[in-house]
Amino acid sequence: MDSAKNETSKTLLSARDTENNDIGVREQDNLVTLQWxxxxxxxxxxxxxxxxVSGCAVPGEVIALMGASGAGKTTLLNTLLQRNLRGLQVEGEILVNGQNIGKGVTSVSAYVQQEDLFMGTLTVKEHLDIQAKLRLPPGTSTTARATRVNEVMNEMLLEKPRDSRIGVPGIKKGISGGEMKRLAFATEMINNPPIIFCDEPTTGLDSHMSLQVVKTLEQMALEKGKTIICTIHQPSSEVFEIFDKVVFLAQGRIAFHGAIDEAIHHFSSCGYQVPDHTNPADYFIDTLAIKPSEAEACKSRCQELCDKFEKSFYNERLTKLMDQTKDVRAMTPHHSATYPVLLYALFYRYMLDNIRNPAIMKAKLIQKLFMGLFIxxxxxxxxxxxDxxxxxKxxxxxxxxxxxxxTIFGIQAFMPADYPPLVREYDDRIYPISAYYIAKICSFLPIFTVDGIILVVSSYFLVGFPSDxxxxxxxxxxxxxxxxxxxALGIAVCATAPxxxxxxxxxxxxxxxxxxxGGLFTNIAEMPAWINWVQYLSWFRYGYESLVVNQFQHDQFANITCNANMNEQLCEKSGPIAIKNFSFDTANLYTNWVAMIYLTIIIYIVGYMGLVRRVIANR
Structure with missing residues (x-):
């Protein structure tokens, strides 16, 4: 048995010499091979x-997808993940451990993208704690989650900024760019995925920090047996040399797939020798670029290089490796947290964000207090x-x-920022859309309840309403x-509108x-039939009727004096008469409450349907 495992590991870890690899022999389902x-x-x-396009990535490797703009590297990454393919037709196979999974490799992979999708009000540790609740399987204890978070922070060198706010680049100061990159990796490492995809992991970093990030990838591949694929743009020579393999794309075809020294040899044999004191990555990308001034010559050169690779020894060896690793092997299934845990984690995340966002919490409560005193x-x-x-009235x-x-414009000012993280985390199958939607609603409700109470309490007795x-x-x-x-309407419109x-x-x-x-500007009994039905969708109508009935039924309004110069017929001598003149019904006080709550639920349901349609269509 041990001999069989060793042979499997040697095949899967062929990118490096097994005797120099620290991964060791593992269960086969912990090592994942990807083929396209x-x-x-x-x-x-x-x-x-x-x-x-065909290729193969095995455990212990860091593969870089490279090429000039428009070569197809991002399209290849998106195809493997089944992301951002709207309007595209995809043919071919994607195999994970020999299994054609059809819908990309999301279930066994992590996707490290731009880091501006974090909630800047959270600290590093708070963010990772919440991610642990969302990503770790059911039955994981609180102690085990905390242990895993600490392990990931240590691995990604995030102990120092653990209690620092993440911040938003260019808007709210927080952790550094390098720390944010490492946090992006830490987030995806929580549930220890076997495959990691990175989209431009060094973009926006200086040369030193770029080197550190890529060394981190190398370490994860070497020590943890990860299969890592990343797109990268103009790496330095030091960064370029770290990659185990490179895949050069040109006009949607493979120009080379193999180790760096083999790439240099292959291009040289095709008549493209890397000049001395030149970064090979820059030279290869420049060779494969389509320059507008000489487009036809560039296209011809790219086609020639791709044709020669298809006939080369390196392509034969790639085909052989793909045949060696095509046997179907089991994969450890990933189980999300239970629905209640997902709801709690998301609610906690959004509640923290709301409380710490001064424009939502502090400013809103102060505004309501000010407006209450103003009224x-x-x-x-x-x-x-x-009078x-x-x-x-x-x-x-x-x-x-x-x-x-x-309320409605406050929600619409902040809720759109949640959409990119929602789409990404839904694509990663971390939680269903319903969990996000319910958690978001519940996080807003306390705020949009307390501020209304503040408005009434601060103004009620000053106005002179009944002391009852x-x-x-x-x-x-x-x-x-x-x-x-x-x-409800604010959330529903935001969730549905593009x-x-x-x-x-x-x-x-x-x-x-x-x-x-709503009743103040138009007598509801006198509205034309073509528009009369709108009142039954309006909280202005339900709310105003309930407020008027609640106040004017009180004994304080039993006897309202008329002005001396006022027509007797126009004088409203009591609260019940004022209610009648509105065409309101005193029996509707509590009925309107039920109608508003019912309407709130209906609006939320419509908003949820719109959000689901929007998220799925966005994929």
Whole structure:
């Protein structure tokens, strides 16, 4: 048995001499081989992006996909991961341990991309703790999760900045660029994936930090048996020499696949000798580039190099290696955390982000306190006469307006930033869309409940509303229900709209229509039939009716004095008469609460359907 395992390891780790490799003999399902055979990718217009591309990556290797702009390296990486392929037709096979998995290698791989998808308000350790909850399998204990997080931080040299905020490059100062790159790797290493894909891991880093990042990749391949594939752009000579193998692409074809010294020999045999004191990577990319001034000659050269590679010994050896590793072998299945754990981890992440975001939490609560005091002083000590009655009506409608506009536009200002991480983590199969959606809703609800309470409490008694505890509580709950309804619409529009600009464009007319049919500006009984139905979709209508009925039924408004110069027929002598003149029904006070809650749920469901459609279409 041990002999069989050794033979398997020797085959899989053929990129390095086994006696110099520290990986050791492992169970076969911990070592993963990736093959891609005859991949062809074309656009709807018929343009060929990849044409018959084949290759192989085995454990212990770091493979660099290289080539000039437009060569197809990013397309190849996306094809292997089944990402960003909308509008493209893909042919060929992708094999993992000999199994044609059809939908890319997401289930056994990690994808290290740009690091600006982090939530900058979290610390390094908080981020990794949450990722451990999301990525580690069910049954993992709290102690085991903490141990794994500490191991990853030590491996990625993140102990020093562990309690530092991540920050957002160019917006909020946080950890350094190198630390952010290492955090990107640490995030993907939490669940110890056998295959790692890196998209431009050295972009934006200086030469020293780029070298450190690539050495980290080499160490993971050498010591942990990882299969690592990365795209890279213009590496330094020191970085270039670290890669075990390089895959040069030209016009969607393979110009070379093998070790660096073999690449130098192959290009030399084709008449392209690397000049002295020249970075080989720069020379090869320049040789394979299509220069506009001599496009036809460049295309002819690339075609010649690709044709010669197909007939070379190196391609024969690649084919032999692919045959040696094509046998079907088992893979360790990856299990996500349980749904309750996913919900809690996501809720905790978004709640922390909301609390620490001053524009959401602090500014919003201060704004509501200020506006509450403003309403209180503006309508301070209203009398129960005709002028006072008009002001009471205006104050009640202003509650709805304030709760509506600040809430909906506040949500739409911040929620779009969550979309890129959602798409990426959904593609990585870390959690379902429903877990994100529910957690996001739950993280917003406390904020958009407390601020409404602050608005009412800070203004209610200043205005002169009835000093009745029951009326006061009903006013608070009505405002809470209004804000829940508004928050639902804000989240749903943001989740469905393809961009922030479209979300705002759609929201403006909606709010105008709902406010005009709310009852203050138009008598609901007099609205034309073609628009009358809109009121039943409007929290302005439900909320305003409940606020008016709750207030004007009180004994404080049993006797409203008329102005001396006022027409007797136009005088509203009591609260019930004012209610009747609105065409409101006193029996609808609690019914409106139910209607708003029901409408909130319906809006959330519609928003969820739109979000699912948008995320899936974006793939």
């Amino acid at each position: 055979r005859n991949l062809k990718v074309t656009t709807k217009a018929g343009r060929v992006l990849l044409n018959g 209180g002083t503006l309508f301070y000590g209203l009398e129960t006469d005709q 006072g009655l008009a002001s009471y 205006g104050a009640l409608f202003y509650y709805i307006s304030e709760l509506t506009y600040s 505890f029951g009326v006061f509580l009903r006013q608070i709950f009505t405002c809470m229900a209004i804000e829940w309804n508004v928050a 961009s922030y600009a479209i979300a705002v464009t759609v929201t403006g007319p909606l709010l105008t229509v709902f406010s005009l049919t």
